[in-house]
Amino acid sequence: MGVMFDICVLFDTVAIYLAYSEELLKIKELLLKVTEDGYTIIDEENGDQVRTAVEWVSIDMFYAHLTDTLLN
Numbered sequence: 001m002g003v004m005f006d007i008c009v010l011f012d013t014v015a016i017y018l019a020y021s022e023e024l025l026k027i028k029e030l031l032l033k034v035t036e037d038g039y040t041i042i043d044e045e046n047g048d049q050v051r052t053a054v055e056w057v058s059i060d061m062f063y064a065h066l067t068d069t070l071l072n
Helices: 003-018 058-072
Strands: 025-034 040-042 047-054
Touching: 003 058
Parallel strands: none
Antiparallel strands: 025 040, 025 047
């Protein structure tokens, strides 16, 4: 299994985390558009500017934070 498959179940917890912190993720402003098929794509000509989490600073620190938050 690839990394993307392994972490996809964490999307909801990442969204909640981003509501109060961006410390463990790299954020970029991207021009995004949702296609008629429902895919989100970068569209430099017609996209809307969206603050987007694009990379982990440390996924291990996120796992530790999530575990601590859920168990304590």
